[in-house]
Amino acid sequence: xxYKSAGLSDSEYKRINELLEREPNPxxxxxxxxxxxxxxxxxxxxxxxxxxxxxxxYVLQGQGENAGVVDMGEGWGFxxxxxxxxxxxxxxxxxxxxxGVGGIIxxxxxxxxxxxxxxxxxxxxxxxxxxxxxxxxxxxxxxxxYGNAVGVPIAGGKTFYSPCYTDNPLVNAFSAGFxxxxxxASSQTAKKGDLAVLLGSKTGRDGIAGASFASRELDEDSKAxxxxxxxxxxxxxxxxxxxxxxxxxxxxxxxxQDMGAAGxxxxxxxxxxxxxxxxxxSVEKIPLREKGMAPWEIFLSESQERMLLIVEEDKLxxxxxxxxxxxxxxxxxxxxxxxxxxxVYENGxxxxxxxxxxxxxxxxxxxxxAEPANIKERIAIDPSNLKSxxxxxDLLSLISCPxxxxxxxxxxxxxxxxxxxxxxxxxxxVAVVEVPDTERACLLTMEAEPNKCWTDPxxxxxxxxxxxxxxxWISGAEILGxxxxxxxxxxxxxxxxxxxxxxxxxxxxxCRSLDCPVVSGNVSLYNETASGQIYPTPLVVTAGLLKDRRxxxxxxxxxxxxxLYIVGNLCGSLGASRYQVMKNGKPAGKTxxxxxxxxxLFRERAMKTAADGVASSGRAVAGGGIAVALANEAIASDRxxxxxINSSIAAEELLFSEGGARAIYAVPKEKADSFEKIWEGFPCxxxxxxxxxxxxxxxxxxxxxxxxxxxxxxxCF
Amino acid sequence: MKTAVVVFPGSNCxxxxxxxxxxxxxxxxxxxxxxxxxxxxxxxxxxxxxxxxYGDYLRSGAMAARSPIIKAVKEHAARxxxxxxxxxxxxxxxxxKMLPGALLSNTSLTFICSRCYVRVEQxxxxxxxxxxxxxxxxxxxxxxxxxxxxxxxxxxxxxDAGRVVFRYADQATGKAGAEYAPNGALNGIAGICSEKxxxxxxxxxxxxxxxxxxxxxxxxxxxxxxxxNAFAERGVx
Numbered sequence: 001x002x003y004k005s006a007g008l009s010d011s012e013y014k015r016i017n018e019l020l021e022r023e024p025n026p027x028x029x030x031x032x033x034x035x036x037x038x039x040x041x042x043x044x045x046x047x048x049x050x051x052x053x054x055x056x057x058y059v060l061q062g063q064g065e066n067a068g069v070v071d072m073g074e075g076w077g078f079x080x081x082x083x084x085x086x087x088x089x090x091x092x093x094x095x096x097x098x099x100g101v102g103g104i105i106x107x108x109x110x111x112x113x114x115x116x117x118x119x120x121x122x123x124x125x126x127x128x129x130x131x132x133x134x135x136x137x138x139x140x141x142x143x144x145x146y147g148n149a150v151g152v153p154i155a156g157g158k159t160f161y162s163p164c165y166t167d168n169p170l171v172n173a174f175s176a177g178f179x180x181x182x183x184x185a186s187s188q189t190a191k192k193g194d195l196a197v198l199l200g201s202k203t204g205r206d207g208i209a210g211a212s213f214a215s216r217e218l219d220e221d222s223k224a225x226x227x228x229x230x231x232x233x234x235x236x237x238x239x240x241x242x243x244x245x246x247x248x249x250x251x252x253x254x255x256x257q258d259m260g261a262a263g264x265x266x267x268x269x270x271x272x273x274x275x276x277x278x279x280x281x282s283v284e285k286i287p288l289r290e291k292g293m294a295p296w297e298i299f300l301s302e303s304q305e306r307m308l309l310i311v312e313e314d315k316l317x318x319x320x321x322x323x324x325x326x327x328x329x330x331x332x333x334x335x336x337x338x339x340x341x342x343x344v345y346e347n348g349x350x351x352x353x354x355x356x357x358x359x360x361x362x363x364x365x366x367x368x369x370a371e372p373a374n375i376k377e378r379i380a381i382d383p384s385n386l387k388s389x390x391x392x393x394d395l396l397s398l399i400s401c402p403x404x405x406x407x408x409x410x411x412x413x414x415x416x417x418x419x420x421x422x423x424x425x426x427x428x429x430v431a432v433v434e435v436p437d438t439e440r441a442c443l444l445t446m447e448a449e450p451n452k453c454w455t456d457p458x459x460x461x462x463x464x465x466x467x468x469x470x471x472x473w474i475s476g477a478e479i480l481g482x483x484x485x486x487x488x489x490x491x492x493x494x495x496x497x498x499x500x501x502x503x504x505x506x507x508x509x510x511c512r513s514l515d516c517p518v519v520s521g522n523v524s525l526y527n528e529t530a531s532g533q534i535y536p537t538p539l540v541v542t543a544g545l546l547k548d549r550r551x552x553x554x555x556x557x558x559x560x561x562x563x564l565y566i567v568g569n570l571c572g573s574l575g576a577s578r579y580q581v582m583k584n585g586k587p588a589g590k591t592x593x594x595x596x597x598x599x600x601l602f603r604e605r606a607m608k609t610a611a612d613g614v615a616s617s618g619r620a621v622a623g624g625g626i627a628v629a630l631a632n633e634a635i636a637s638d639r640x641x642x643x644x645i646n647s648s649i650a651a652e653e654l655l656f657s658e659g660g661a662r663a664i665y666a667v668p669k670e671k672a673d674s675f676e677k678i679w680e681g682f683p684c685x686x687x688x689x690x691x692x693x694x695x696x697x698x699x700x701x702x703x704x705x706x707x708x709x710x711x712x713x714x715x716c717f
Numbered sequence: 718m719k720t721a722v723v724v725f726p727g728s729n730c731x732x733x734x735x736x737x738x739x740x741x742x743x744x745x746x747x748x749x750x751x752x753x754x755x756x757x758x759x760x761x762x763x764x765x766x767x768x769x770x771y772g773d774y775l776r777s778g779a780m781a782a783r784s785p786i787i788k789a790v791k792e793h794a795a796r797x798x799x800x801x802x803x804x805x806x807x808x809x810x811x812x813x814k815m816l817p818g819a820l821l822s823n824t825s826l827t828f829i830c831s832r833c834y835v836r837v838e839q840x841x842x843x844x845x846x847x848x849x850x851x852x853x854x855x856x857x858x859x860x861x862x863x864x865x866x867x868x869x870x871x872x873x874x875x876x877d878a879g880r881v882v883f884r885y886a887d888q889a890t891g892k893a894g895a896e897y898a899p900n901g902a903l904n905g906i907a908g909i910c911s912e913k914x915x916x917x918x919x920x921x922x923x924x925x926x927x928x929x930x931x932x933x934x935x936x937x938x939x940x941x942x943x944x945x946n947a948f949a950e951r952g953v954x
Contacts, residue, residue, distance in 0.1 A: 144828050148859070149769040151729025235727050235772025325750075327726060415830045415859045417925050418767075420733040422932050434931070549930065 006033025012363060019358050027344070027352045030296045032359065034262045035269065038525055041362035044491040045523045048504045056517030058480045058545070064274075066110035066187060066258060068519020069179070070480040072545055074438045077184055079111035080176035082121070082485045082541050084524035088229050089171040093138025098146035098232040099207075099304055100173040105152060105237065106258035106307065109244050112185030113177030116419060117433050118147055119446050120157040120173055121485065121539045122410075125166025127402040132161075135169050142232075143173075144413040149234035150241070154414035155422050156431035158446045158539070161402040167529040172485040172539050174446065178436055183248050190255040190275040190310040196268060196334035197316075199323055200240050200306040203264070204289030206230050207302030236305040236328075243326040244307060252319050255310035265299040265359075267308040268334065269342050273360030275310075278339035283346045285333045295346060310336065369501050370494035378455045381575055381589030388579075388652035391627070392701035398578055398624045398656065399631050400711040408713070427636075429555055429619065430471050432546075441549035445471040445542050450535040451576040451587035452659075457499045457536050460576070461506030462594040463659055467622055468542040469514055473603045474618040474663055476553050476610025477544025481519040482511060484540045489533035490526050499536040500525075506594075507538060513596040514603070516542060535587075553610035556636025557617040558666035562690040564641065566626060567679055568602065568662030571653050578623045579656035592659030601682050602661035608678050614671040621662040627655035629664050631695055635709050637666070640692030643700075645685070651700060666690055718744045718948050721760035723790065725751045725781045730767035730803065730924065737924035738764070741941035751784040761948060762799040763790055765806030767859070767922060777820060777862045778808030787813055799843055799944070800916045804860055807908070807918030816909060816918045817871060821864040824901030830859040832934070833921050835907045836886035836893035839879045842914030843951075847943030853886050853893075854936040856921035863900035863920040865909075872903055883908035883919055 003013040006029050016024055016032055024032060038044060054062040060077055061069035067081035085100025105115045120143055125132040147154050152175065207230035247253050255275060257267040264286065272279040283295045289303065311319050316332070323330035337343075342359055344352035372378070388394050398404045411426035423441055424432035431444040447468040453460030465482070472479060484507060489496040511518055527534045546552050558564075574580045575589025609615050617637065621629045634641045647654060667675045676684060696702045711717035720738050724731045735746045747758055756763075771780035781787075794800045794815060802810040810816040823829055834855050837848045848854070867875065875881060885905040886893035894905040900920070908919030926937035
């Protein structure tokens with residue numbers, strides 16, 4: 001085996017020889033090559049990810065496990081993680097997206113949690129192209145086909161269009177589940193003498209070496225990569241969920257790990273390394289889907305719907321009995337040892353013998369970083385091109401454009417209600433689900449601001465993170481933690497590495513000052529094709545907790561006669577805003593500079609507003625600015641809105657600027673005094689009332705509610 | 718009243734129905750695995766829940782219709798016992814021929830999950846006697862194969878016999894019919910019952926409109942109450 005075709009560099013191969021004090025055999029080279037790939041090792045980002053704040057009062061399990069776990073109270077943990085499936089979805093949209101959903105669900109199972117809620121971040125290309133239509137159709141159908149059958153509700157998500165994703169769409173699959181704290185599973189609790197058991201699908205030639213596929217750019221040959229795409233079977237996955245839940249309930253599993261990238265190899269070596277053990281695996285004991293598979297194919301296969309269980313010998317019989325009950329394949333393939341060696345046998349012959357540390361403690365790569373040469377061009381903004389001459393038309397354009405309009409065409413294809421615990425589903429800025437058998441609710445926001453990250457990766461990422469927190473604060477939720485998916489181009493280009501580094505810094509700084517630990521995540525690099533690179537796309541999902549779900553302050557609940565307020569500055573920035581991109585065709589200008597002290601003042605007041613129940617509705621100001629926030633509120637509440645703001649700010653700045661801690665609230669008249677008292681010490685402006693059947697803004701615009709709705713729902717006016 | 722929910726491999730609304738029924742009707746609920754040949758405790762109501770039994774890889778419900786438990790379900794129905802099939806459960810009932818018709822792909826050729834309105838078309842059966850004929854209820858839908866189909870002559874037969882129990886409707890006007898079906902169902906049929914009125918199949922999910930603080934509404938409670946009250950008056954079948 002040529003080490004280069006195993007993806008290893010000269011220096012890496014040299015290092016391997018030193019560590020082993022010999023040359024690795026071809027199988028060993030292959031195994032190490034995959035574990036040292038970007039996708040498995042995070043070698044380019046490990047150092048940067050360490051800068052994330054990881055501790056918080058609710059964190060039970062931080063980064064390093066299959067998923068993070070936070071404490072929901074009353075004995076419940078909440079395991080959650082987001083993961084990319086970008087490269088497979090670009091080549092085979094339906095299967096790529098479907099197996100993305102399946103893969104993240106198994107990460108949740110591996111924590112012992114029943115998968116309870118999913119969300120998806122989708123980034124599609126130029127919406128006017130046939131190619132985008134084909135890719136997005138396939139991706140959405142794939143997510144639906146898998147998620148619906150496996151019975152995990154898709155309670156929300158994010159869909160974003162930009163020409164930068166035309167050849168390289170992104171699929172970020174999020175899943176989460178509730179777990180009784182005494183039933184939590186781990187990949188670090190295997191011990192000598194325990195048996196390694198494969199549960200689920202047989203191993204086939206599908207998805208061989210998908211991890212290395214995801215560790216390079218997409219090129220014309222990617223179509224030839226089809227064998228590297230896995231095929232999903234949600235029925236098998238559903239059985240796997242039920243079987244694993246039963247096994248955990250009965251206390252039959254010592255440790256477990258899902259099989260994702262690099263299949264049996266990564267799951268078994270991780271469990272051995274993290275548990276401080278060794279493992280012996282007999283390759284001929286692995287149930288196969290087809291004959292004649294070589295050991296390296298078997299170890300690297302990414303066949304879906306498999307779990308690795310570590311079982312104490314005396315519990316083997318009941319494990320096999322449960323597997324049979326669910327009609328799942330189950331086989332003992334190896335045994336944990338105390339050797340700290342990863343050993344592979346084929347019919348008794350030792351064919352690979354590596355220290356577990358060589359597979360587990362992977363090397364780092366430090367890439368040079370350089371500010372992009374065109375950064376000045378990216379941040380330059382020409383206000384003269386941005387005048388809003390017809391605010392009404394601009395507003396209608398903003399709420400009907402692909403990024404602004406309702407995404408019901410997508411989310412109605414997903415089952416958002418199965419499992420009977422969805423309180424707020426897709427279409428709402430915050431997804432809300434019940435915590436089982438309690439009065440509590442778990443709240444989730446998913447955010448990404450690629451345009452803002454393009455013009456300024458640090459500030460864009462900061463704003464992304466703050467936006468996800470604001471939504472939860474307004475709802476009244478305490479922040480539990482965040483998971484993130486970092487989608488970037490090749491780190492080997494210094495300008496691209498700079499974007500990555502700055503984005504992570506923006507997320508880390510914001511999380512640190514605003515008390516949001518990072519508990520899990522995933523990095524997807526090399527998102528580029530011959531036609532270009534994607535914008536820096538950090539996506540975050542933040543989880544919050546409401547101890548009393550009745551205290552949830554929702555949006556879209558404004559009542560006739562309510563007074564409307566804007567809290568925060570009247571004006572943000574037009575830089576890289578939805579309005580600016582619509583007018584200029586591509587993002588330019590910086591968003592608002594992060595101000596964490598101000599965010600804290602906002603947090604305190606927003607939380608109190610919800611807790612005291614003084615508002616009937618609250619909504620963060622996000623894409624499209626105050627005008628779009630108000631329009632969305634009018635549509636969701638099915639009520640007219642009347643606004644009058646006396647200000648010398650230019651129309652486009654006042655209506656459409658974005659960024660910063662800002663929200664609109666609808667407040668019942670009798671509670672206006674209490675509301676204003678809460679917001680003392682923070683900018684708070686009374687701007688109008690709720691009622692009638694028009695969105696009227698004095699001296700700006702007047703649109704019938706029905707026209708507004710049509711624009712939003714149908715994407716035309 | 719005792720309820721049994723049959724669990725097929727791939728069922729995914731089994732636990733939802735269990736919760737909805739036990740919270741609304743306050744009945745004991747047994748979860749019965751499809752491989753059983755008998756109900757260990759004779760139920761009064763058997764529910765075939767929604768989901769993707771056997772992945773729906775052949776035709777929706779076709780494999781489940783051949784599960785061992787189906788014989789016991791048929792015997793229960795023959796004795797006049799109540800059988801309710803929701804969504805995939807309805808598809809299974811048509812595959813077992815306990816109800817006529819077939820559920821074909823939605824005309825949109827996509828899965829649809831949304832709120833949905835149905836009009837109560839008849840109340841002379843064991844399920845809807847507590848509802849008012851002509852009233853419109855909201856039960857969410859979530860399916861890919863919900864287009865109810867029957868050849869014209871058979872369709873006329875079940876219409877004439879008054880076996881159409883629920884029809885898709887417009888919330889505002891209360892009008893019902895094919896034009897309000899989200900899936901292209903013939904005559905806008907959302908649910909039908911057996912000749913004796915003890916077997917009901919419907920595509921919408923009443924269990925998703927049962928827990929008041931969730932996002933599916935509360936009209937399902939009235940449906941469950943109707944079943945429970947009728948049963949209390951009539952007693953064991």
